Amino acid sequence: MKKSDSIFSxxxxxxxxxxxxxxxxxxIQRSGWLDDYVVRIIMLIGIRITAAVSLQLINGISGQFSLxxxxxxxxxxxxxxxxxxxxxxxxxxxxxxLGFYIALFSAILAAxxxxxxxxxLLLLPRRFWAPxxxxxxxxxxxxxILDFAMAADxxxxxxxxxxxxxxxxxxxxxxxxxxxxVGDRFSQAIPASVSNPAxxxxxxxxxGLMAAGAGLLVGVPALxxxxxxxxxxxxxxxxxxxxxxxxxxxxGGALALIDVPVVDSFAWVYGLAxxxxxxxxxxxxxxxxxxxxxxxxxxxxxxxLGINPARSKVLAFVVGAFFAGTAGAALAQxxxxxxxxxxxxxxxxxxxxxxxxxxxxxxTGTILVAVILTWLPEQLRGFEEYRMIVYSLLLxxxxxxxxxxxLGNRELLLGGRSNANAAS
Amino acid sequence: xxxLLQQLINGLSLGAIYALVAIGYTMVYGxxxxxxxxxxxxFMVGAVTGLYVANVYLKDxxxxxxxxxxxxxxxxxxxxxxxxxxxxxxxxxLRGRPRLTVLITAIGVSLFLEYSFQHKAIFGPNARAxxxxxxxxxxxxxxxxxxxxWIDVLVxxxxxxxxxxxxxxxxxxxxxxxxxxxxxxxxxAALMGINANRAISLTFVVGSMLAAVAGxxxxxxxxxxxxxxxxxxxxKAFVAAVLGGIGSIHGAVLGGLLLGMVETLVGGLEGxxxxxxxxxxxxxxxxxxLRPSGLLGQTLHEKV
Numbered sequence: 001m002k003k004s005d006s007i008f009s010x011x012x013x014x015x016x017x018x019x020x021x022x023x024x025x026x027x028i029q030r031s032g033w034l035d036d037y038v039v040r041i042i043m044l045i046g047i048r049i050t051a052a053v054s055l056q057l058i059n060g061i062s063g064q065f066s067l068x069x070x071x072x073x074x075x076x077x078x079x080x081x082x083x084x085x086x087x088x089x090x091x092x093x094x095x096x097x098l099g100f101y102i103a104l105f106s107a108i109l110a111a112x113x114x115x116x117x118x119x120x121l122l123l124l125p126r127r128f129w130a131p132x133x134x135x136x137x138x139x140x141x142x143x144x145i146l147d148f149a150m151a152a153d154x155x156x157x158x159x160x161x162x163x164x165x166x167x168x169x170x171x172x173x174x175x176x177x178x179x180x181x182v183g184d185r186f187s188q189a190i191p192a193s194v195s196n197p198a199x200x201x202x203x204x205x206x207x208g209l210m211a212a213g214a215g216l217l218v219g220v221p222a223l224x225x226x227x228x229x230x231x232x233x234x235x236x237x238x239x240x241x242x243x244x245x246x247x248x249x250x251x252g253g254a255l256a257l258i259d260v261p262v263v264d265s266f267a268w269v270y271g272l273a274x275x276x277x278x279x280x281x282x283x284x285x286x287x288x289x290x291x292x293x294x295x296x297x298x299x300x301x302x303x304x305l306g307i308n309p310a311r312s313k314v315l316a317f318v319v320g321a322f323f324a325g326t327a328g329a330a331l332a333q334x335x336x337x338x339x340x341x342x343x344x345x346x347x348x349x350x351x352x353x354x355x356x357x358x359x360x361x362x363x364t365g366t367i368l369v370a371v372i373l374t375w376l377p378e379q380l381r382g383f384e385e386y387r388m389i390v391y392s393l394l395l396x397x398x399x400x401x402x403x404x405x406x407l408g409n410r411e412l413l414l415g416g417r418s419n420a421n422a423a424s
Numbered sequence: 425x426x427x428l429l430q431q432l433i434n435g436l437s438l439g440a441i442y443a444l445v446a447i448g449y450t451m452v453y454g455x456x457x458x459x460x461x462x463x464x465x466x467f468m469v470g471a472v473t474g475l476y477v478a479n480v481y482l483k484d485x486x487x488x489x490x491x492x493x494x495x496x497x498x499x500x501x502x503x504x505x506x507x508x509x510x511x512x513x514x515x516x517x518l519r520g521r522p523r524l525t526v527l528i529t530a531i532g533v534s535l536f537l538e539y540s541f542q543h544k545a546i547f548g549p550n551a552r553a554x555x556x557x558x559x560x561x562x563x564x565x566x567x568x569x570x571x572x573x574w575i576d577v578l579v580x581x582x583x584x585x586x587x588x589x590x591x592x593x594x595x596x597x598x599x600x601x602x603x604x605x606x607x608x609x610x611x612x613a614a615l616m617g618i619n620a621n622r623a624i625s626l627t628f629v630v631g632s633m634l635a636a637v638a639g640x641x642x643x644x645x646x647x648x649x650x651x652x653x654x655x656x657x658x659x660k661a662f663v664a665a666v667l668g669g670i671g672s673i674h675g676a677v678l679g680g681l682l683l684g685m686v687e688t689l690v691g692g693l694e695g696x697x698x699x700x701x702x703x704x705x706x707x708x709x710x711x712x713x714l715r716p717s718g719l720l721g722q723t724l725h726e727k728v
Contacts, residue, residue, distance in 0.1 A: 065524055134714060221713050227523045228459040232662060233712055236705030247698040345655070349531065356528055388539035395532030400517055403525045 017274050025266040039266075045374045046269040047331045050276045052354045052370040053363060054323035057280050059352065060360035061289065062316035063296030064222060067231045067348050069324055071238030072211045074343035076325025077332035078251055079207035081260040084199070084333060087180065091261045093187040094198040099179030101206040107172035108213070114164065200263050203333065204272065204326045211325020212318045214241075219317030223310050238348055245340040256339040263333045272330055276323045281363055283319065292316055293361070353395060359405025369406065426569045431692045432685050437576035437645070439684020440583035444638035445661035446668070446676035447590065448631030454607035454671045455627045458523060461530035462510060464658015465537035466503050466632045470639030471554070471649050472547055473499040478557040487559045492644075495557055499636040507632025508625055516621070541651035551650035554643035561644055579641045586634060587677055593630075594673065603627055607671070660687070660704040667711055669721025678719060683707060 028039055055069045083100045087093060118140070125132040147161040187195060218237050222230055246254045283289045294302040295309045303309050332338045354373055358365035377387050398405070445467055452460045477498045481491050514533050518526050542549045558575070565572045594600035602623040605613035614620045642657065643649050660683060668679025683704060691700040711718065 065527065221709070224716070225712055228527055229712055229716065231527060233709060236708050240702050240705050243699065243702045349535070385543055388535060389543065392532045392535035392539060396514055396529050396536065399525050399529040399532065403521065
């Protein structure tokens with residue numbers, strides 16, 4: 001294995017960065033040398049880095065143009081904020097939060113299993129009549145709409161859909177009734193210094209998993225879509241997420257989900273950023289990553305070499321969505337509230353601009369550009385009204401002059417060698 | 425039943441506006457095979473231009489139907505020029521580049537239009553009311569149990585006229601044939617002596633003019649004009665174009681009308697008005713999954 005390809009050459013950097021987190025937290029947050037405004041920007045940069053690097057995996061490395069990254073972040077944010085607010089009792093009940101996630105995931109699993117079963121059943125009559133699945137699906141859809149539109153009538157035997165959803169809800173409710181008191185009781189035995197970080201970690205992990213599930217949901221149909229259509233479809237997904245969040249009173253409705261316990265910690269946010277960068281880096285510099293790059297360059301040729309393009313693309317979506325979810329969760333717990341209007345098209349566009357400006361496939365470039373593009377607008381507060389105009393002109397000029405981004409596919413500082421991209 | 429019919433009629437005029445914008449998307453896709461993200465913002469520029477011209481006119485003049493058509497013509501001219509300039513500066517230099525590059529450029533143009541209009545010097549971020557240039561904009565005809573707004577009749581009428589005119593242009597004139605030729609194969613069309621650049625520019629100009637008309641009509645119906653007003657209708661019109669079959673003008677009209685009616689129907693259900701915006705995206709996802717070529721489009725087979 002060539003040394004330049006070895007991931008171990010960067011290990012010292014990672015270890016050094018991780019070690020620096022605790023003195024970093026002290027210097028930046030505890031010592032009071034920097035004023036609050038600067039600290040806030042630093043924290044937001046950290047979250048941006050996580051989000052942008054995860055988008056780089058989807059857009060740059062696997063070549064699928066996703067405009068819906070804010071949707072994954074929103075899912076992660078709500079998935080962390082809701083239990084943090086309701087069940088964690090100011091982050092002291094990690095086991096209750098764990099119970100919530102177990103209950104939620106079980107209900108989702110049950111619903112997914114049911115839907116998958118229906119899907120397989122729908123596909124069976126294909127041998128007899130080709131359009132059968134579509135026709136049956138439409139019929140089922142009409143049935144479901146009528147079912148939900150009619151008033152709930154417990155005696156009606158055909159109301160399978162509303163009864164089914166009620167059953168799934170019951171799974172959640174029953175599991176919660178059972179797990180929550182158990183979680184509360186056992187959590188009391190855990191000292192606060194352990195339960196706070198444990199809660200935070202659980203939130204990050206499971207919010208990421210929720211977002212990863214959404215990534216799977218988006219990634220599989222995305223296989224059928226090419227560039228422009230994929231962009232609009234992912235944009236649509238993010239908008240649907242936002243609309244659902246705004247319409248659900250339990251998630252705060254159109255205002256915001258407030259009173260989320262705040263975790264104001266530089267170490268956690270930048271620790272997450274470091275973990276994200278390391279994970280994405282290791283994926284890229286591995287066989288899976290090389291497969292993604294090959295699929296990006298020429299899907300059919302890659303397929304003829306034995307690479308499964310579907311698997312690579314969906315993997316990119318799932319992992320990218322996972323880290324986006326963790327970024328959203330970290331943001332939600334830093335801000336203390338989740339506002340659905342924040343996770344709109346503009347957020348996705350800002351992340352896409354970062355990834356595009358950095359160049360497809362350049363991870364260090366993404367970090368650099370994320371820092372610049374989060375820090376610079378704050379410095380130019382006086383020119384706030386020109387900011388987006390300059391952004392958009394920058395985007396257009398960039399595409400005209402240097403469509404490969406600032407760094408193309410090279411990585412910064414690590415010898416200037418190109419990453420594992422074979423086609424230069 | 426009457427309720428349903430009422431909703432469908434309301435949806436018809438909304439759908440007509442979507443159809444006008446969708447035609448622009450579909451024509452550009454036909455000749456250049458790319459989605460002009462900035463089209464929704466040309467729609468917005470049309471509405472804003474209409475607002476300015478109408479305000480200037482109303483300083484000394486009286487609202488009248490003639491004035492309305494004057495406003496319409498002015499908006500069409502301005503947007504036609506805008507469309508031409510956008511194509512010349514942002515898309516023509518990128519002819520032949522990978523699709524992603526052009527898509528990002530289109531997003532850049534869209535953002536540029538939205539945010540430059542948000543600047544105080546041009547329009548400002550706050551919404552303004554479209555002046556009542558049509559004296560009868562609120563009048564209603566009552567047919568049996570149905571309420572029919574005259575403005576809706578105007579919208580549908582203008583759309584029908586423009587669609588017929590456009591179809592006639594595409595089918596019977598030389599420039600229409602040029603556009604058709606370029607949409608089949610631009611290299612061969614160039615070999616046949618057609619100036620492909622000119623045909624493409626004309627496509628953009630015509631599409632932008634239709635978007636301007638749509639913008640002014642929208643502003644008459646929903647008088648709230650602001651720089652971001654083109655975002656949602658633009659995306660919905662794109663969905664309409666995909667629904668009908670992108671590349672087909674009749675498909676765009678059909679898709680627009682269908683989407684407008686479905687959206688109004690969903691909005692009319694109890695508790696459904698919040699999900700109105702999501703309807704377009706759900707339709708889009710269903711279409712892309714089940715029949716990406718659209719209702720009237722041909723299925724494309726991918727060749728290795």
